[in-house]
Amino acid sequence: AQVVMYVTVVSCAVVMLVLCVILVLQITAPIILLGREMAFVAVMNLEGVDRTRPQSSLSEVQGMQESFSMMISNLVEYREYMPASVLIDNDDSEQSESDMSDSKSKKSEKSGISRSHMSSIQDKQQAMRQMELRTKKVSLAVLNVK
Numbered sequence: 001a002q003v004v005m006y007v008t009v010v011s012c013a014v015v016m017l018v019l020c021v022i023l024v025l026q027i028t029a030p031i032i033l034l035g036r037e038m039a040f041v042a043v044m045n046l047e048g049v050d051r052t053r054p055q056s057s058l059s060e061v062q063g064m065q066e067s068f069s070m071m072i073s074n075l076v077e078y079r080e081y082m083p084a085s086v087l088i089d090n091d092d093s094e095q096s097e098s099d100m101s102d103s104k105s106k107k108s109e110k111s112g113i114s115r116s117h118m119s120s121i122q123d124k125q126q127a128m129r130q131m132e133l134r135t136k137k138v139s140l141a142v143l144n145v146k
Contacts, residue, residue, distance in 0.1 A: 030056040034068055042131055046076055 033053065040048035049072055056062045 026056070027058060027061065030058075030061045030065065034064060037068070041072065041075065043127065044075075044079070044134065046072055046079070 037049045040046070051069060051072065053065075055065055
């Protein structure tokens with residue numbers, strides 16, 4: 001009788017664990033996908049966003065997906081009115097950034113930080129600088145339109 005009880009408890013625990021994993025995947029998979037797509041939008045690569053993806057069955061995640069999709073549509077529409085100079089990268093700033101990254105990599109070798117970790121940090125810093133430049137350009141373009 002005790003063996004049957006233990007088997008029942010263990011089988012219930014396994015079923016609960018499987019259900020928890022399925023629920024976690026239903027929640028996290030669409031959020032991870034949204035995060036990847038937000039990275040594309042951060043650099044105004046709106047074509048990298050899949051607008052035909054299926055909606056989540058969870059209402060909270062579905063609301064986020066709908067808002068994100070609306071934001072993409074609005075950005076595509078606003079981009080049509082932006083001057084091309086706002087959307088193009090500035091080559092001069094990239095050259096100075098590469099010079100700075102070379103000096104930083106020499107410092108990191110002395111401090112013991114691995115090259116791959118330093119490269120990842122530099123990529124993130126460069127993406128942030130590019131976003132800041134684009135934000136400034138957009139702000140200037142909006143001020144010039146008014």
